Every structure is written in C-alpha cells, then in structure tokens.
Amino acid sequence: MIAKNFKQVQRNIINAAEKAGRDSSDVRLVAVTKEQGVDTIAEGLRAGTEILGENKIQDAQGKVETLGCDGIEWHFIGHLQKNKVKFIFDLFDLIHSVDSAALAEAIHEKAQTRGTCMPILLQVNVSGEASKFGMDPGDLSKVIRQLAPLEGVKIKGLMTIPPFDSDPEKSRPYFVRLRELRDACAELAFPNVSLDELSMGMSNDYEVAVEEGATLVRVGTALFGPRPSAG
Numbered sequence: 682m683i684a685k686n687f688k689q690v691q692r693n694i695i696n697a698a699e700k701a702g703r704d705s706s707d708v709r710l711v712a713v714t715k716e717q718g719v720d721t722i723a724e725g726l727r728a729g730t731e732i733l734g735e736n737k738i739q740d741a742q743g744k745v746e747t748l749g750c751d752g753i754e755w756h757f758i759g760h761l762q763k764n765k766v767k768f769i770f771d772l773f774d775l776i777h778s779v780d781s782a783a784l785a786e787a788i789h790e791k792a793q794t795r796g797t798c799m800p801i802l803l804q805v806n807v808s809g810e811a812s813k814f815g816m817d818p819g820d821l822s823k824v825i826r827q828l829a830p831l832e833g834v835k836i837k838g839l840m841t842i843p844p845f846d847s848d849p850e851k852s853r854p855y856f857v858r859l860r861e862l863r864d865a866c867a868e869l870a871f872p873n874v875s876l877d878e879l880s881m882g883m884s885n886d887y888e889v890a891v892e893e894g895a896t897l898v899r900v901g902t903a904l905f906g907p908r909p910s911a912g
C-alpha cells in the first residue's frame with residue numbers, strides 16, 4: 682500500500698511540475714513520518730523514500746537510532762524549543778521550521794560551540810493566523826539581514842503552512858505569496874544566504890504547491906494513511 686501511494690504521489694508531483702513547465706527533479710518529497718512506527722517507516726524506505734520529516738525531537742531520537750542515516754536525510758518540520766536545540770545536530774540535516782530570529786541565533790550559538798553549521802529554512806506566517814508559528818512577512822528581509830552574518834546557520838530558503846482547507850486551490854495564494862517573498866528577498870542578495878528552497882505543500886495541496894514553485898513538499902497522510910492520532 683505504501684509503495685503504491687509513494688508511486689502515485691511521485692507521479693502527481695511529476696505531472697504538476699510538467700503542467701507548470703518545471704523540472705520535476707527540482708522537487709523533493711519529504712515523507713512525513715511523525716507518529717508512524719519504525720516498521721511503517723522502513724516500508725517507506727523500501728518504497729524509495731529518501732527524506733524523512735519528523736516534528737518531535739524525542740520521537741526522532743529513537744527512530745534515527747533504529748533506522749540510521751545511511752542514504753536517509755532527516756528533516757525537522759515541527760516547532761523547535763530553544764532548550765531542544767542541542768539535540769538537532771546529531772539528528773537532522775535540515776530544519777524547515779525556524780520561526781524566529783531568536784531561534785536562529787540559538788542554533789547559531791550551539792553550532793559554533795560544535796564547530797559546525799546547520800542548514801535552515803525560515804518559516805513564514807503568510808496567512809497571519811494568530812495560531813500559527815512563523816515570522817511576519819513584513820519582517821522577513823530585516824530578519825535575513827540580521828541572520829546572514831551568522832556562521833552557525835545557513836539560510837537555504839523559506840517554509841510555510843497555509844490554513845487548512847479541503848479545497849487545495851485555497852492554498853494557492855499563500856504559496857504564491859511565499860514565492861514572491863522569496864523572489865523579493867533573493868533580489869537583495871544577502872551574502873551567505875541562498876533562498877533556493879521553498880518548503881510548501883502537504884497531502885491535500887502538494888500538487889498546487891509544486892505548480893507554484895515548491896522544491897520540498899511535506900507529505901504524510903497521502904503516503905502512510907491517517908496518523909494514529911487522526912483516529
């Protein structure tokens with residue numbers, strides 16, 4: 682079932698990219714494995730999954746220990762508390778969800794003490810919903826200017842989560858907005874900053890996200906079925 686879902690999602694990504702005149706090899710599928718057990722994840726890996734997305738440090742620790750990181754990229758996609766920053770370096774290759782300048786600075790400081798650098802995406806609250814984490818779009822260029830000199834973080838792009846709607850077309854304006862924000866900030870050409878990555882699109886709207894320029898789509902349910910907590 683997972684292998685079949687995986688093929689279908691990949692096919693949909695290719696079709697959406699073609700429709701938009703994009704090269705589908707510029708779109709990477711992040712298989713969101715939060716709440717899924719290692720057996721399910723192993724099945725996903727056998728189906729060809731190369732990038733796994735987790736949203737809780739503690740859950741990820743056990744999974745990384747069991748499954749390793751040979752040929753697997755682990756991405757963090759959840760809200761990261763500053764007191765958990767010390768754990769990310771042994772677990773993750775990319776943090777999608779850096780939702781404040783203060784968090785980026787905390788990652789930078791810890792990275793410096795370890796002599797390393799963490800690739801990050803800046804999470805932007807394009808919808809302005811009070812319940813959502815993420816930076817204010819109006820602050821973005823100022824924040825990037827402030828973070829660009831920090832050697833412990835490498836800004837690779839932007840991420841967003843639009844308000845959930847079963848109609849994927851409702852997500853499109855938010856994806857367009859994120860792309861336009863990226864284009865505007867890229868023009869400012871901050872040193873040490875690349876804004877190539879756009880992490881946007883989930884099970885219900887990843888095809889629309891690909892049409893609008895996503896380079897990373899974060900898909901869970903469409904690959905693995907409903908999560909245990911979804912009943």
Ligand SMILES: *Cc1c(COP(=O)(O)O)cnc(C)c1O
Nearest residue numbers: 713736758883884899900901902
């Ligand atoms: C859970 C989650 C996803 C995947 O959601 P699905 O609807 O199951 O595809 C994607 N991104 C983030 C940030 C998530 O927390």
